[in-house]
Amino acid sequence: MQGEFQNGFKCADFDALLAEAIDGTLTGTQLMRFEAHRESCAQCSLLFTQARAGYEWLEALPEVEPPVALVKQILAATQETARAETVARHARQSWTERIRELLSAKVRPVFAAVAQPRFAMSFGMAFFSVTLMLNVTGVRLTSLKHVDLRPSSLVRGYYETTGRLVKYYENIRFVYEIETRVRELKRAATPEEKPSGTDKQQDRKEQNRGNDREKKYENYSREDSQPYLATTGNGLQDVLAAVRRWS
Amino acid sequence: MDDAQVVATLVRRCVAGDAAAWEDIVRRLNRRIYNICYRFTGSGDDAQDLTQEVFVKIYRTLGSFDVEKGSFITWVTAVTRNLLVDHFRKTKQDRVTDSLDNTGAEDEDLLPLSEQLADNGPSPDVRVHRRETQEMVQQALQKLSPELREAVILRDLQDMDYKEIALALKVPEGTVKSRINRGRVELARLLSRTYRQVM
Ligand SMILES: [Zn+2]
Numbered sequence: 045m046q047g048e049f050q051n052g053f054k055c056a057d058f059d060a061l062l063a064e065a066i067d068g069t070l071t072g073t074q075l076m077r078f079e080a081h082r083e084s085c086a087q088c089s090l091l092f093t094q095a096r097a098g099y100e101w102l103e104a105l106p107e108v109e110p111p112v113a114l115v116k117q118i119l120a121a122t123q124e125t126a127r128a129e130t131v132a133r134h135a136r137q138s139w140t141e142r143i144r145e146l147l148s149a150k151v152r153p154v155f156a157a158v159a160q161p162r163f164a165m166s167f168g169m170a171f172f173s174v175t176l177m178l179n180v181t182g183v184r185l186t187s188l189k190h191v192d193l194r195p196s197s198l199v200r201g202y203y204e205t206t207g208r209l210v211k212y213y214e215n216i217r218f219v220y221e222i223e224t225r226v227r228e229l230k231r232a233a234t235p236e237e238k239p240s241g242t243d244k245q246q247d248r249k250e251q252n253r254g255n256d257r258e259k260k261y262e263n264y265s266r267e268d269s270q271p272y273l274a275t276t277g278n279g280l281q282d283v284l285a286a287v288r289r290w291s
Numbered sequence: 292m293d294d295a296q297v298v299a300t301l302v303r304r305c306v307a308g309d310a311a312a313w314e315d316i317v318r319r320l321n322r323r324i325y326n327i328c329y330r331f332t333g334s335g336d337d338a339q340d341l342t343q344e345v346f347v348k349i350y351r352t353l354g355s356f357d358v359e360k361g362s363f364i365t366w367v368t369a370v371t372r373n374l375l376v377d378h379f380r381k382t383k384q385d386r387v388t389d390s391l392d393n394t395g396a397e398d399e400d401l402l403p404l405s406e407q408l409a410d411n412g413p414s415p416d417v418r419v420h421r422r423e424t425q426e427m428v429q430q431a432l433q434k435l436s437p438e439l440r441e442a443v444i445l446r447d448l449q450d451m452d453y454k455e456i457a458l459a460l461k462v463p464e465g466t467v468k469s470r471i472n473r474g475r476v477e478l479a480r481l482l483s484r485t486y487r488q489v490m
Contacts, residue, residue: 059472062472064468066475091472091476094475094476095472095475095476095479097475097479097482097483098474098475098477098478098482101431101479102443102447102475104424104425104428105330105428105429106425107322107326107448108325108329109322110322110325110338110339110342111335111339114325114339114342115317115318115321117343118317118342118343118346119313119314119317121346121347122313122347122350125350125351126350
């Protein structure tokens, strides 16, 4: 091959720089040696001409417009994929796995909230209502004289009773949470039927009813109880002060 | 925020289950993916199906994309390219043997919208000539081996740099450049032959 070793610049070196040469990004010595080789090597010169022609042909190809419906189609296809995968995963899972998944995804935050000392304390305060405590322990106000009113036993009684109550309340709350999540899961797993015509309103009604139910549980477990607990918080201070006065 | 950061944010939101973020990703990328598929397959219908397939694949594997590690565009291009290669293996080049002069009006809707709508653009003669040229180049592109074809599409039609292409195709940069050179050269040879026949 003629010119193969000219200036120590081989055809392979020419090849390696060819793409950049067509980009127009070669400069300085590299460009000079590239050009010198091109002029002296017929084969490389032809390669250069053809590569540049190919590049120019490709320039003639414009960007094409995707079909107008493409985005909608893609979104529908991915939605369908998501739904199918959820159903398939649930079909593969045993009941225990599903419950575990539910617990880990949705209920863990509830546990975390209940486990907070401040929250547990407010439960304690909430149930430190003398009437409630007496009712639960089966003591009637009329037979109060039989109750040991010494401060030490009163305090012990308080902690035992409230301890039981807190546990009871947590369990109830937990059950409601599970019920709500299971309902959500059922709704998610059931293939959504496309509402058509008159069914639409009916569907919406159904959904609203569902939402109302859900709201009720939410109210029970969060919105209603917490402010109540907060306001009754002072009660404990009063009782403890009274106990201190007695002792 | 530059484009890459915007996309990275969208990906994070999308992985967290944000449907609006996914729609945004689809709107930003569908044109690009469709064009790669169209130029690779030479068929509007195939490009449409493949683009949809690419997005389903992206959707299912989005969680495996590492936002910190590389460009989302490169990752998406790699997914696209892999599906195109699969498609190529399945259909094994039955269209390539088509002669250059049997493309017709069915591809008319694939011209750029601006060109279809332009009233005061080039004269009808020039437009017809341009369209014939485009069809010829597309046909010639179809005759390149998939390795050369994908290289010139990503470089000359998608304007990706050598490094990005190397990452998407998982080959060294030197190989990318060599494929681009060979692709361009072969295309020119094919077209000079065709041109002599047609003209
Ligand atoms: Zn040479």
